[in-house]
Amino acid sequence: xxxxxxxxxxxxxxxxxxxxxxxxxxxxxxxxxxxxxxxxxxxxxxxxxxxxxxxxxxxxxxxxxxxxxxxxxxxxxxxxxxxxxxxxxxxxxxxxxxxxxxxxxxxxxxxxxxxxxxxxxxxxxxxxxxxxxxxxxxxxxxxxxxxxxxxxxxxxxxxxxxxxxxxxxxxxxxxxxxxxxxxxxxxxxxxxxxxxxxxxxxxxxxxxxxxxxxxxxxxxxxxxxxxxxxxxxxxxxxxx
Numbered sequence: 001x002x003x004x005x006x007x008x009x010x011x012x013x014x015x016x017x018x019x020x021x022x023x024x025x026x027x028x029x030x031x032x033x034x035x036x037x038x039x040x041x042x043x044x045x046x047x048x049x050x051x052x053x054x055x056x057x058x059x060x061x062x063x064x065x066x067x068x069x070x071x072x073x074x075x076x077x078x079x080x081x082x083x084x085x086x087x088x089x090x091x092x093x094x095x096x097x098x099x100x101x102x103x104x105x106x107x108x109x110x111x112x113x114x115x116x117x118x119x120x121x122x123x124x125x126x127x128x129x130x131x132x133x134x135x136x137x138x139x140x141x142x143x144x145x146x147x148x149x150x151x152x153x154x155x156x157x158x159x160x161x162x163x164x165x166x167x168x169x170x171x172x173x174x175x176x177x178x179x180x181x182x183x184x185x186x187x188x189x190x191x192x193x194x195x196x197x198x199x200x201x202x203x204x205x206x207x208x209x210x211x212x213x214x215x216x217x218x219x220x221x222x223x224x225x226x227x228x229x230x231x232x233x234x235x236x237x238x239x240x
Contacts, residue, residue: 011181011204012139012159014226017235018106019043020209021062025230029069030060032089032097041233045104045136047208050091050123052115057081058091058122064112077112091126099132106184106206106228108163109142109151117150124155141184148178161206167194172201184208184228187219195222213238 022034023041030048038046049062054077066072070085081090089097098105107127111119120142127138141161142148148160161182162175166189175183182204185194190207198205208228210216216227216235229235 009157009159009179009181011202012137014106014139014182014204014206015044015104016220016226016239017043017232018206018226018228019046019232020228020230021048022046023230023232025211025234028087030062030089031087032093035094035097035101035103038232039101039103041231042236043103043232045106046098047106047108047141047228048094049108049110050119051076051110051112052119052122053081053084054078055080056118056122058119058126059084060089060091060094062110075112077115091123092130095126095130095132098135102135104136104138106139106141106161109140109144109147111142111144111147116144116146120147120150121154124151124158127158128155139182141182145174145178148180152179161204165189167197175203182206187215190219190222192222195219195224199223210235 019038021029023038027034027037035046048060050058051061053059061076064075066074109120109123139161140151140158141163143163160180161184162180163184165186183198184206187207187210205224206226206228207219207224210227210229211231216238227235
């Protein structure tokens with residue numbers, strides 16, 4: 001049987017500034033309060049992290065453990081949804097909040113070890129079922145190639161971005177393998193040469209996590225399309 005290559009989506013249109021985990025410079029990260037704070041401070045989009053509880057419920061949480069953000073020394077993957085603090089929103093609750101606020105979203109698939117494909121499949125099923133038509137289509141991103149591959153197979157209509165701390169020699173082949181149209185790159189090791197290579201290859205370039213106004217202006221000058229920041233109001237003012 002003839003094997004057709006995967007369809008590559010057109011590049012997604014992103015705002016110049018996205019609030020990192022909401023607006024975590026001002027409110028607890030990945031909470032409804034943080035999303036509301038991001039909107040209050042001018043963000044049109046936020047970036048969030050989605051992982052699964054022990055009973056397979058997608059929640060908004062960055063770490064594998066609840067200790068840093070909730071003060072509970074317990075792994076998310078071993079905790080049922082019913083035993084999580086009320087401050088931890090489910091992915092569905094977050095989506096409802098985005099509709100209320102008119103927020104777009106970069107959904108980072110942040111799986112616990114061994115749940116890369118499962119987390120992606122649950123995340124995109126939730127998006128298909130719950131994402132409002134009134135909002136701009138979301139962007140999926142992940143450090144995990146397996147998660148992006150699973151997302152591509154389960155819901156190819158959602159745009160994808162490969163997340164990297166730095167550009168390796170294989171960044172282009174990895175991005176192409178998962179049908180990514182974007183690269184979300186850490187600011188610390190991004191060079192002007194790397195930014196130019198990404199843009200020349202036709203990818204949307206988002207850079208995280210940039211909180212200094214002068215650095216944000218310099219990164220945009222290198223060709224970045226989008227800055228992901230803990231303080232969206234500060235960076236929005238800096239880029240005007």
